[in-house]
Amino acid sequence: PRLPGQKGLRVLSLDGGGTKGVxxxxxxxxxxxASKxxxxxxxxxxxxxxxxxxxSALVGVSHADIEDCEELYDELVGEIFEANIVSGATKLALKQAFYEEKNIEEVFSRL
Structure with a gap:
C-alpha cells in the first residue's frame, strides 16, 4: 500500500517467456x-x-490473489503455448510469431 507522502507510480513489469511464467x-x-x-x-x-x-491481467485487472493466479495460469498456459517446437518454429518463420495469437486473444477475452 502507498505510504503517506509517497510519490510516483509503483510499476511492476513482467517479462514474457512462455511457460517460464511459473x-x-x-x-x-x-x-x-514477505510484504503480507x-x-x-x-x-x-x-x-x-x-x-x-x-x-498482469490476472493480478492487475482481475485482482486475483496470487494463489488463484497460479491456479488460473496453470489452466491457461496449455491453451496458449503449444508444446510442438516444429509447429512453433514454422509459425515463427512464416508469421513472425512462435505461438498462435488467436489462443492468447481468446484467453484475454475471458479475463
Missing amino acids: MTIALMKEICR FEIHESFDVVCGTSTGAII
Missing part, C-alpha cells in the same frame, strides 16, 4: 508473503508481455 509467479508469491499484501495492493500499474501480460 518462475514469475513463484517470485510474486514470495513478494506477497497482494500484488495489486503493492503496485499502481502491473503490465507485461506475452505470458507476463496474462499474469
